[in-house]
Amino acid sequence: MEKLFQKFDKKEIRNVAILVIGYIFITILIKGGFLNRQYTSLLVPIAVNIMLAVSLNLVTGFLGELSLGHACFMSIGAYSSAIFTVNTNLPAILQFIIALVIGGIMAAIFGFLIGVPVLRLRGDYLAIVTLGFGEIIKSVLIAMSGITNGAKGLSKIPLYSNYKNYTVVYIIMAITVLMITNLVKSRDGRAICAVRDNDIATESIGIKVSSYKIRAFVISAFFAGIAGVLYAHNVGIIKPTTFDYNQSIEILVIVVLGGMGSIQGSVIAAIILTVLPELLRGADNYRMLLYSIALILIMIFNHSKIKEGLMENRTLSKLFQKKGGVENGTS
Amino acid sequence: MALLEVKNLSISFGGLRAVDDFNISIEQNQLYGLIGPNGAGKTTIFNLLTGVYRPTEGSIELNGVSLVGKTASEICKEGFARTFQNIRLFNRLTVLDNIKTALHNQVKYSLIDSMLHTSKYKKLEKEMNERAINILKEFDLDKEASVISENLPYGKQRKLEIARALATNPKVLLLDEPAAGMNPTETLELMDTIRNIRDKFHIAILLIEHDMNLVLGICEELVVLDYGRVIAKGLPLDVVNDPTVITAYIGD
Amino acid sequence: MLISILEQLINGLRTGSIYALIALGYTMVYGIAKMINFAHGDIIMVGAYTLYIGIALLNLSIPISILLTVIVCSVVGVAVEKIAYKPLRNAPPLAVLITAIGVSYFLQSVSLLIFKATPIPFNSVINLQSVKFGSLNISGITIVTLIVTTISMIILTLFINKTKAGTAMRAVSEDKGAAQLVGINVNKTISMTFAIGSALAALAGILYICQYQTLKPTMGALPGIKAFVAAVLGGIGSIPGAMLGGIVLGIIESLSKAYISTELSDAIVFGVLVVVLLVKPSGILGKKQNEKV
Numbered sequence: 001m002e003k004l005f006q007k008f009d010k011k012e013i014r015n016v017a018i019l020v021i022g023y024i025f026i027t028i029l030i031k032g033g034f035l036n037r038q039y040t041s042l043l044v045p046i047a048v049n050i051m052l053a054v055s056l057n058l059v060t061g062f063l064g065e066l067s068l069g070h071a072c073f074m075s076i077g078a079y080s081s082a083i084f085t086v087n088t089n090l091p092a093i094l095q096f097i098i099a100l101v102i103g104g105i106m107a108a109i110f111g112f113l114i115g116v117p118v119l120r121l122r123g124d125y126l127a128i129v130t131l132g133f134g135e136i137i138k139s140v141l142i143a144m145s146g147i148t149n150g151a152k153g154l155s156k157i158p159l160y161s162n163y164k165n166y167t168v169v170y171i172i173m174a175i176t177v178l179m180i181t182n183l184v185k186s187r188d189g190r191a192i193c194a195v196r197d198n199d200i201a202t203e204s205i206g207i208k209v210s211s212y213k214i215r216a217f218v219i220s221a222f223f224a225g226i227a228g229v230l231y232a233h234n235v236g237i238i239k240p241t242t243f244d245y246n247q248s249i250e251i252l253v254i255v256v257l258g259g260m261g262s263i264q265g266s267v268i269a270a271i272i273l274t275v276l277p278e279l280l281r282g283a284d285n286y287r288m289l290l291y292s293i294a295l296i297l298i299m300i301f302n303h304s305k306i307k308e309g310l311m312e313n314r315t316l317s318k319l320f321q322k323k324g325g326v327e328n329g330t331s
Numbered sequence: 332m333a334l335l336e337v338k339n340l341s342i343s344f345g346g347l348r349a350v351d352d353f354n355i356s357i358e359q360n361q362l363y364g365l366i367g368p369n370g371a372g373k374t375t376i377f378n379l380l381t382g383v384y385r386p387t388e389g390s391i392e393l394n395g396v397s398l399v400g401k402t403a404s405e406i407c408k409e410g411f412a413r414t415f416q417n418i419r420l421f422n423r424l425t426v427l428d429n430i431k432t433a434l435h436n437q438v439k440y441s442l443i444d445s446m447l448h449t450s451k452y453k454k455l456e457k458e459m460n461e462r463a464i465n466i467l468k469e470f471d472l473d474k475e476a477s478v479i480s481e482n483l484p485y486g487k488q489r490k491l492e493i494a495r496a497l498a499t500n501p502k503v504l505l506l507d508e509p510a511a512g513m514n515p516t517e518t519l520e521l522m523d524t525i526r527n528i529r530d531k532f533h534i535a536i537l538l539i540e541h542d543m544n545l546v547l548g549i550c551e552e553l554v555v556l557d558y559g560r561v562i563a564k565g566l567p568l569d570v571v572n573d574p575t576v577i578t579a580y581i582g583d
Numbered sequence: 584m585l586i587s588i589l590e591q592l593i594n595g596l597r598t599g600s601i602y603a604l605i606a607l608g609y610t611m612v613y614g615i616a617k618m619i620n621f622a623h624g625d626i627i628m629v630g631a632y633t634l635y636i637g638i639a640l641l642n643l644s645i646p647i648s649i650l651l652t653v654i655v656c657s658v659v660g661v662a663v664e665k666i667a668y669k670p671l672r673n674a675p676p677l678a679v680l681i682t683a684i685g686v687s688y689f690l691q692s693v694s695l696l697i698f699k700a701t702p703i704p705f706n707s708v709i710n711l712q713s714v715k716f717g718s719l720n721i722s723g724i725t726i727v728t729l730i731v732t733t734i735s736m737i738i739l740t741l742f743i744n745k746t747k748a749g750t751a752m753r754a755v756s757e758d759k760g761a762a763q764l765v766g767i768n769v770n771k772t773i774s775m776t777f778a779i780g781s782a783l784a785a786l787a788g789i790l791y792i793c794q795y796q797t798l799k800p801t802m803g804a805l806p807g808i809k810a811f812v813a814a815v816l817g818g819i820g821s822i823p824g825a826m827l828g829g830i831v832l833g834i835i836e837s838l839s840k841a842y843i844s845t846e847l848s849d850a851i852v853f854g855v856l857v858v859v860l861l862v863k864p865s866g867i868l869g870k871k872q873n874e875k876v
Contacts, residue, residue, distance in 0.1 A: 065677075117860075124619045125860060128815075132853035132857065135849055143847055180446075182446050182447065190428055197424065201419035206404050207435050245804070292691075293685070299679075300670045302674075
């Protein structure tokens with residue numbers, strides 16, 4: 001049993017080590033001039049997508065609720081922080097730190113306000129209502145043109161988090177990934193997974209289901225908000241339509257492809273699905289087609305007899321277990 | 332006064348009175364059996380006691396505290412724990428994590444500790460692991476600690492569910508058909524386990540069971556339900572020889 | 584003022600009855616397969632493009648094109664069920680829902696590949712003179728829409744309540760296992776439900792493009808989601824509920840467009856959904872369901 005307990009710390013050290021190596025790797029690529037402009041411009045979007053996917057995974061993979069409004073929280077973070085940075089005049093570092101705090105907190109507040117009513121609903125309703133909220137927020141952002149500049153979008157946002165500041169972006173991304181990885185392997189994380197696996201049993205062992213649903217939802221919204229801040233201060237211009245239903249679906253595709261309940265999976269899928277469209281430029285329409293086919297096939301495969309058959313095969317089952325290792329905590 | 336005092340408990344679904352005027356009083360350390368034909372309302376009583384349903388009438392008092400109107404999670408905190416007829420484990424968590432989840436209200440640290448894995452987190456997680464392993468040992472499940480619970484064989488899943496309920500540190504443990512689907516050897520083992528936990532943790536146990544060997548083997552008192560009403564109550568051997576009970580089971 | 588309100592109400596009735604036709608598909612499929620067919624809205628788009636192909640590209644007559652549209656939509660609806668949903672009949676709802684989103688996305692991207700993103704203009708196939716009642720003007724398209732939806736709903740109601748196949752549908756929605764035991768072919772019944780739902784969506788699609796007169800690959804999404812809101816509003820699983828919900832929603836939308844704000848009208852529609860789900864999650868005519876413990 002001693003071995004089992006030591007494993008926790010080993011895993012933590014390994015995660016940090018991977019993140020540090022990742023940073024060194026990127027620095028070498030950039031400083032060595034191995035990346036052309038096209039690829040350096042992808043660094044921040046990759047980090048943003050990782051944060052979005054990992055935070056959505058908390059709700060969809062670990063809590064087991066399908067949210068189709070993740071882009072909505074991203075937009076709250078992006079807009080609230082951008083409105084702040086555009087309208088104030090402070091030293092850059094201070095302004096950016098405050099912008100991050102505002103973006104995260106505002107998104108978390110909206111996560112709470114939306115989550116309290118929505119999380120009372122059963123799964124499929126919840127998906128549609130989160131989608132509905134996404135659309136509401138979008139219309140409101142367009143309608144509030146006095147502050148948001150309406151459909152034309154908010155521009156001249158200072159580029160605090162563009163690729164030149166990749167270190168800052170990387171650190172924020174790394175902290176997000178670590179914090180959610182840690183969370184999943186904790187008292188709160190177990191309660192969240194318990195809700196997913198069986199809500200009636202969760203309630204029966206003295207855990208208030210609604211409270212943990214809200215908690216997961218708010219935390220997820222918070223990190224999506226931070227991702228929105230990074231997004232806004234990378235591209236410099238944001239429009240309400242950027243954060244629509246399609247954006248939410250793209251994040252969902254990353255989570256599903258990476259494996260629901262696998263944080264490593266989300267990270268890897270986010271990297272691949274951000275870089276891939278660059279490689280396949282011009283084939284944008286086929287990308288959507290491929291995503292949709294992938295969604296359907298993965299779901300069917302995951303619940304088919306073929307998978308059960310493969311799982312019985314020793315070597316393959318090991319492969320699968322390794323992939324899903326994160327969600328199991330102690331396995 | 333008894334540990335658990337239930338008076339005049341009733342619930343109606345539409346016009347149907349699924350449980351009608353149910354009274355029971357259970358002492359600490361008592362092993363109580365609740366039996367009756369299918370559809371008699373046994374599980375409904377469990378659902379009433381644990382706050383899944385709200386009674387139409389009646390009172391439930393545990394140690395003098397009224398439980399009517401409280402939510403399931405609050406009732407668990409007051410000292411009720413249960414298992415389910417159709418097993419409800421946290422299927423994708425490990426055996427160990429199933430137990431640790433049930434320790435939720437006994438070992439506490441903050442969300443910040445969770446996200447940062449602070450030293451408090453490490454200390455308390457270690458404590459949780461030890462406590463969880465101790466409980467698993469009680470049920471001979473410690474070797475399977477790192478197995479995903481849905482991969483356990485059926486009999487062990489039943490045991491794990493009891494272990495999980497016990498981990499919430501209850502005063503009263505409600506077992507809904509704990510021996511369902513078990514073979515005779517497993518049932519015998521289970522009887523020992525149930526007796527052991529009662530003796531060791533000094534709790535009251537109320538169990539629903541169809542397996543008469545188990546009921547007669549361990550229960551000290553029985554209550555028989557038919558069509559939502561109590562038709563007999565008392566010492567096991569008296570109850571099973573009661574003509575009304577025999578009629579209820581076999582028919583006229 | 585009164586005339587203006589009356590006109591808005593009639594507009595609302597027209598859009599609402601289109602929503603009702605689509606909502607019927609959601610509600611029937613939900614009743615029988617216990618899933619939200621997220622791709623249902625995109626069947627409208629499939630219908631609209633089929634009609635366009637029939638009339639503009641193949642030069643078919645209008646009735647033949649309409650027939651073709653209904654057939655194509657039914658076939659697509661049934662095919663989607665057989666390929667994507669049937670393998671997941673015992674899977675958790677989350678998996679089914681993600682698959683349905685995948686199907687919706689799939690239909691949209693296929694039509695994007697074929698027809699490109701640029702909207703295609705389309706001339707209404709309904710050439711009926713508008714009717715005047717004093718100063719109240721009712722357009723031909725409104726009259727056709729109301730007649731088509733009323734007839735469809737009457738036929739559907741008769742079909743479900745009076746025919747053997749309709750009884751089978753009700754039985755499957757009540758209890759799949761028991762229906763199977765009494766000899767009802769559950770697979771066939773589910774296919775039939777998808778076919779009928781999609782046929783109604785095809786009609787809705789035709790009426791919809793006659794009103795809006797442009798085609799684009801994502802055109803089905805918004806009416807689809809609104810019709811879903813209508814189905815929930817009326818009580819999902821309930822057929823009269825879907826009809827009622829559609830009309831109520833259409834009127835709410837039309838009134839808020841006219842008297843509150845055009846930009847916010849969608850937000851108001853979703854606001855209605857949120858309020859309904861919070862106050863009465865089972866909808867106006869729906870039944871409450873409890874999980875058995």
